[in-house]
Amino acid sequence: MSNAALLSVEDVAVDLPTARGNLRAVDRVDLALGAGKTLGIVGESGCGKTMLSRAILQLLPKKAKLTGRVMFDGQDLARCSAETLRKLRARSLAVVFQDPMTSLNPVLTVGTQLIETLQEHLELDALSARRRSVELLAAVGIPAPEQRLTQYPHQLSGGMRQRVAIAIALSCEPKLLIADEPTTALDVTIQAQILDLLAREQKRRQMAMILITHDLGVVAGRTDEVAVMYAGRVVERAPTQILFKQMHMPYTEALLAAIPKLDTAPHTPLPAISGRPPDPTRPLKGCSFAPRCRYAASRCEAEKPLLASAETASHQYACFHPIKLAAGVGA
Amino acid sequence: MMQQAATSPLLKVENLVVEYVVGNKIVHAVSDVSLGIARGETLGLVGESGCGKSTLGRAVLQLRAPVSGKVLFDGENLTAMQGEALRKMRRRVQLIFQDPIASLNPRRRIGDIVAEPLVIAGVKDAGERQDRVCKVLNAVGLDPALVMGRLPHEFSGGQCQRICIARALVLNPEFIVCDEPVSALDVSIRAQILNLLEEMKTRFGLTLLFIAHDLAVVKAVSDRVAVMYLGRLCEVGPSEQLFARPAHPYTALLIEAIPVPDPDVRPAEHVAVGEPPSPIAPPSGCRFRTRCPRGDQKCADEVPELRAVRPGQYAACHHPLI
Numbered sequence: 007m008s009n010a011a012l013l014s015v016e017d018v019a020v021d022l023p024t025a026r027g028n029l030r031a032v033d034r035v036d037l038a039l040g041a042g043k044t045l046g047i048v049g050e051s052g053c054g055k056t057m058l059s060r061a062i063l064q065l066l067p068k069k070a071k072l073t074g075r076v077m078f079d080g081q082d083l084a085r086c087s088a089e090t091l092r093k094l095r096a097r098s099l100a101v102v103f104q105d106p107m108t109s110l111n112p113v114l115t116v117g118t119q120l121i122e123t124l125q126e127h128l129e130l131d132a133l134s135a136r137r138r139s140v141e142l143l144a145a146v147g148i149p150a151p152e153q154r155l156t157q158y159p160h161q162l163s164g165g166m167r168q169r170v171a172i173a174i175a176l177s178c179e180p181k182l183l184i185a186d187e188p189t190t191a192l193d194v195t196i197q198a199q200i201l202d203l204l205a206r207e208q209k210r211r212q213m214a215m216i217l218i219t220h221d222l223g224v225v226a227g228r229t230d231e232v233a234v235m236y237a238g239r240v241v242e243r244a245p246t247q248i249l250f251k252q253m254h255m256p257y258t259e260a261l262l263a264a265i266p267k268l269d270t271a272p273h274t275p276l277p278a279i280s281g282r283p284p285d286p287t288r289p290l291k292g293c294s295f296a297p298r299c300r301y302a303a304s305r306c307e308a309e310k311p312l313l314a315s316a317e318t319a320s321h322q323y324a325c326f327h328p329i330k331l332a333a334g335v336g337a
Numbered sequence: 338m339m340q341q342a343a344t345s346p347l348l349k350v351e352n353l354v355v356e357y358v359v360g361n362k363i364v365h366a367v368s369d370v371s372l373g374i375a376r377g378e379t380l381g382l383v384g385e386s387g388c389g390k391s392t393l394g395r396a397v398l399q400l401r402a403p404v405s406g407k408v409l410f411d412g413e414n415l416t417a418m419q420g421e422a423l424r425k426m427r428r429r430v431q432l433i434f435q436d437p438i439a440s441l442n443p444r445r446r447i448g449d450i451v452a453e454p455l456v457i458a459g460v461k462d463a464g465e466r467q468d469r470v471c472k473v474l475n476a477v478g479l480d481p482a483l484v485m486g487r488l489p490h491e492f493s494g495g496q497c498q499r500i501c502i503a504r505a506l507v508l509n510p511e512f513i514v515c516d517e518p519v520s521a522l523d524v525s526i527r528a529q530i531l532n533l534l535e536e537m538k539t540r541f542g543l544t545l546l547f548i549a550h551d552l553a554v555v556k557a558v559s560d561r562v563a564v565m566y567l568g569r570l571c572e573v574g575p576s577e578q579l580f581a582r583p584a585h586p587y588t589a590l591l592i593e594a595i596p597v598p599d600p601d602v603r604p605a606e607h608v609a610v611g612e613p614p615s616p617i618a619p620p621s622g623c624r625f626r627t628r629c630p631r632g633d634q635k636c637a638d639e640v641p642e643l644r645a646v647r648p649g650q651y652a653a654c655h656h657p658l659i
Binding site for chain 1 (some may be wrong): 385386493495523524525526527528529531532535550551552553554556557558559560576577580590591592593594595596597598599600601602603604611612
């Protein structure tokens with residue numbers, strides 16, 4: 007599968023110069039995603055998940071320094087010209103951001119934004135671009151699509167705006183869609199609708215998708231594989247089923263335990279993770295999670311654990327004291 | 338659990354109506370809401386954004402004047418109070434907001450921020466103020482010696498929320514309205530703050546109105562839960578019972594929409610249809626009927642009253658799920 011990967015992120019690191027010194031936002035991440043597959047990237051704010059997605063899209067802040075390779079469809083994006091990137095981002099690589107109000111242009115109507123995209127990138131004439139826009143809006147579940155074309159983003163609700171943003175992202179039939187916290191700004195009932203919509207379109211179009219979120223609940227039923235990030239690194243990576251059933255990384259376990267569940271009785275104290283993530287400008291010598299980890303030993307503070315394979319090569323974790331590791335399994 | 342208090346709730350809201358005027362239109366933010374909170378109880382208030390839950394929280398504290406209805410706190414009608422009497426009463430009630438960083442003045446030191454309520458309440462002795470600030474900072478898990486001289490930007494979101502909680506507690510209030518206190522925080526920090534609120538509640542004998550949109554968060558801390566939709570109460574009941582056996586279709590829908598962190602639980606296929614209508618022109622009859630799988634003509638014609646469906650559980654629905 008990996009030889010046919012649509013996207014492969016190889017040893018990618020992102021460094022940001024700040025007033026307090028160098029900030030390593032993404033620390034040597036390796037990921038691969040096959041065509042038509044869904045990868046969830048989970049982590050708390052500041053863990054580098056958004057920076058990683060920006061590194062993939064080559065939309066990093068100007069001062070940021072990227073090392074490593076981002077191979078997409080046979081090309082190294084980090085070495086592509088601005089023009090090639092523009093074309094790729096238009097046709098094959100699409101993105102949906104958290105806040106649809108800031109990703110849509112407030113002074114252009116929905117129609118203008120959609121029709122323009124289609125005319126520019128698919129070279130459709132005005133009439134067919136318009137027809138296609140109506141189809142797209144209908145496909146993402148917007149009622150009365152003809153009328154919506156004449157409306158401005160501020161006239162739509164948050165959920166509708168996100169649907170429009172998804173329609174624009176899907177308009178050129180991308181091979182890869184990156185959805186960066188697409189539902190965090192939305193209500194639960196709308197969140198469920200948007201996640202269903204993304205899953206449906208992803209299947210229908212055989213599109214690969216990266217779903218970035220802080221909510222393990224969002225990735226559980228909707229991804230093929232999950233990567234958990236902490237302090238810039240991928241600390242555990244596994245097929246979704248295996249990650250939730252046989253997690254090895256204490257951080258994954260703690261993150262899952264800290265979520266309030268509907269089936270626990272009221273007033274049950276939550277197993278909170280003590281402390282907070284380390285200062286990214288002051289990297290720790292050992293495991294970044296060690297100061298908050300209940301399994302941490304002296305080795306964890308002295309040495310950084312590398313991502314190593316568990317029972318299968320598709321399950322990797324970075325921990326010296328993994329949870330529930332069955333006897334006899336090491337390599 | 339709280340039978341003794343059932344006779345005289347600490348807070349009682351009666352037929353409260355709050356409206357905003359926007360241009361020449363009226364936003365029906367809270368329409369005819371009645372509820373009671375017993376002393377020592379936590380009432381969770383859930384609903385989607387724009388359902389009026391924050392407005393209700395503010396109207397309870399008289400930060401927003403209601404159009405009609407009453408708010409009784411410990412037997413006294415807050416809506417009829419003004420000036421000094423209201424200010425005195427407000428010392429017994431406090432508010433914690435969603436965005437902890439935005440609710441702290443960025444140019445003041447933590448010691449002064451937490452002492453401010455004491456200054457307003459007229460505690461003249463600086464030594465006493467210092468004492469009480471230290472005590473309350475310790476209680477929320479912050480070291481007064483390290484914290485008091487620093488500015489809000491030096492703290493993370495979770496720590497800022499601890500400071501906000503300390504500020505709310507410094508006057509020893511009886512009742513606190515928590516308006517989405519953890520929704521701006523990360524998962525790992527959220528659990529810390531929820532545990533802290535629970536601990537403070539027991540330690541200081543507080544009564545809480547806990548407003549949130551996340552049902553699982555609400556369930557974790559609440560004795561009873563009230564569900565709001567478009568300005569009206571849909572359902573009220575004991576947490577466990579309400580989540581196990583929701584009677585109002587809207588409650589059921591909210592529960593179904595929560596993403597479950599378990600890959601074996603397939604996401605519900607046909608969750609909520611559409612979006613909430615505008616509170617400027619809410620639907621006639623039952624306001625939820627436009628999204629309800631059970632909506633019919635009766636729902637359009639008649640506003641459903643809150644009726645007992647099970648002991649302690651009330652639903653405003655013509656076709657409850659029982």
